[in-house]
Amino acid sequence: MTETSTTVEFTPERLTIAQEMIARYPQGRQKSALLPLLHLAQEQWGWLSPEVMDYIGRMLDIQAIEVYEVATFYTMFHLNPVGKHVIEYCRTGPCCLMGGEEVYDYLKQKLGVKAGETTADQKFTLKEVECLAACGMGPVFQIREQYYMHLTKERVDEIIEELSR
Numbered sequence: 001m002t003e004t005s006t007t008v009e010f011t012p013e014r015l016t017i018a019q020e021m022i023a024r025y026p027q028g029r030q031k032s033a034l035l036p037l038l039h040l041a042q043e044q045w046g047w048l049s050p051e052v053m054d055y056i057g058r059m060l061d062i063q064a065i066e067v068y069e070v071a072t073f074y075t076m077f078h079l080n081p082v083g084k085h086v087i088e089y090c091r092t093g094p095c096c097l098m099g100g101e102e103v104y105d106y107l108k109q110k111l112g113v114k115a116g117e118t119t120a121d122q123k124f125t126l127k128e129v130e131c132l133a134a135c136g137m138g139p140v141f142q143i144r145e146q147y148y149m150h151l152t153k154e155r156v157d158e159i160i161e162e163l164s165r
Contacts, residue, residue, distance in 0.1 A: 089141040100139035
């Protein structure tokens with residue numbers, strides 16, 4: 001979706017997938033397709049704007065607030081435009097005890113952004129998350145489905161250099 005776009009619609013291919021997702025659930029239980037539809041929408045637009053969430057609500061015949069409640073609860077959904085690589089870093093105790101604060105401060109300094117911000121080149125967005133369920137391997141961050149564990153400043157440099165290409 002572009003800033004000048006006024007119509008929010010899935011591509012024909014994604015619309016077919018969305019209809020298949022909704023059809024998996026019994027009549028009156030279509031709201032059960034909400035999470036998969038939000039993933040599908042984020043895949044298409046890169047983030048979930050209010051217009052996109054309203055569109056999903058209309059597809060499921062539910063109130064927009066029901067969509068917003070779910071989208072704002074899960075950190076995997078982006079409610080603002082994001083960079084090409086969203087770095088989700090764990091800010092909980094176990095990662096911090098293993099040097100996470102130092103590593104994440106270094107990451108922020110290296111990229112020149114704070115949590116919730118995107119680099120000027122639109123390549124990286126930093127996002128704080130609660131737990132990535134890799135407590136014994138911290139500090140850790142995740143980019144899409146890829147975990148990066150036992151992070152050091154040197155490892156951060158390698159990862160950022162690799163993803164910047």
